[in-house]
Amino acid sequence: MGLSPSMVIWYLRRPVVWGELIRGGARRMRGPVPDERPAASARCAELAVPREQAAEALGFELVDVTELEEYQRARKLLAERGVHVAGAGDTAMLYSACLGTRPGSVLETGVAHGLSSLAILLALSSNGSGCLTSIDMPYRGSSDDAYVGQAVPQDLRSGWTLLRVPDRRGLSRATKSGPFDVVHYDSDKTRAGREFAYPRLWSMLRSGGVFLSDDVGDDLAFVEFAASVGVTPTIWRKADGGDFVGGFSKP
Numbered sequence: 001m002g003l004s005p006s007m008v009i010w011y012l013r014r015p016v017v018w019g020e021l022i023r024g025g026a027r028r029m030r031g032p033v034p035d036e037r038p039a040a041s042a043r044c045a046e047l048a049v050p051r052e053q054a055a056e057a058l059g060f061e062l063v064d065v066t067e068l069e070e071y072q073r074a075r076k077l078l079a080e081r082g083v084h085v086a087g088a089g090d091t092a093m094l095y096s097a098c099l100g101t102r103p104g105s106v107l108e109t110g111v112a113h114g115l116s117s118l119a120i121l122l123a124l125s126s127n128g129s130g131c132l133t134s135i136d137m138p139y140r141g142s143s144d145d146a147y148v149g150q151a152v153p154q155d156l157r158s159g160w161t162l163l164r165v166p167d168r169r170g171l172s173r174a175t176k177s178g179p180f181d182v183v184h185y186d187s188d189k190t191r192a193g194r195e196f197a198y199p200r201l202w203s204m205l206r207s208g209g210v211f212l213s214d215d216v217g218d219d220l221a222f223v224e225f226a227a228s229v230g231v232t233p234t235i236w237r238k239a240d241g242g243d244f245v246g247g248f249s250k251p
């Protein structure tokens with residue numbers, strides 16, 4: 001499906017996303033991509049384990065960030081602003097990974113309203129150490145530059161670097177802040193996007209670090225990438241029983 005004229009104008013006004021516009025156009029010209037979702041979901045369903053077990057396999061205990069007052073305050077703020085929260089990652093798993101492994105540095109792609117960033121920063125704040133680098137391009141269709149990451153309160157922002165660029169630029173900039181102890185992928189959900197980012201995230205991940213990716217049932221890129229680097233992926237469903245999330249540790 002093509003872009004609406006207003007969306008084309010949105011892209012044209014922002015040189016930082018021109019590369020994404022061109023890549024999307026080229027993809028559309030190549031024709032429809034095969035739908036891997038049925039095969040990927042079936043594979044994930046075969047591999048999926050309960051979330052507590054997944055956390056244990058990755059080396060930490062599952063703690064529910066959504067019960068924290070700071071998290072609930074952020075949800076309330078988003079609701080008051082009329083922000084529809086959809087597509088958030090598994091924030092409890094992110095919080096738990098950062099609480100349990102006490103990372104010095106964390107990298108995430110895909111911020112949107114900022115609940116994943118908030119979960120990570122709450123854990124780092126509780127640990128008393130660690131910093132987060134996040135990558136997200138301007139939010140498609142929004143003219144509000146403060147939209148991305150708006151759930152993160154001012155008092156948690158000192159250890160946070162938000163790179164407001166697409167992954168293709170952000171990941172190369174982020175290498176300067178690496179290596180990382182935890183990485184989380186939740187941005188470009190195309191196969192091409194994952195194939196670009198996964199190897200780069202992997203190379204920036206310290207040995208013993210945790211690699212997490214959202215929506216791994218969209219296509220086969222995650223399970224194939226795990227096989228290509230010789231690790232067994234741990235896969236689980238989000239708390240609402242919906243989409244699949246995956247992770248593994250780097251040997």
Ligand SMILES: C[S@@+](CC[C@H](N)C(=O)[O-])C[C@H]1O[C@@H](n2cnc3c(N)ncnc32)[C@H](O)[C@@H]1O
Pocket residue numbers: 020086087088089090109110111112113114115116117135136137138139140165166167168186187188189193
């Ligand atoms: C599902 S949302 C992220 C949700 C967030 N991780 C959370 O759990 O609250 C996906 C985000 O990825 C961003 N995104 C999509 N394609 C991207 C790209 N190529 N580079 C950078 N960000 C991208 C979108 O702008 C959007 O904000």
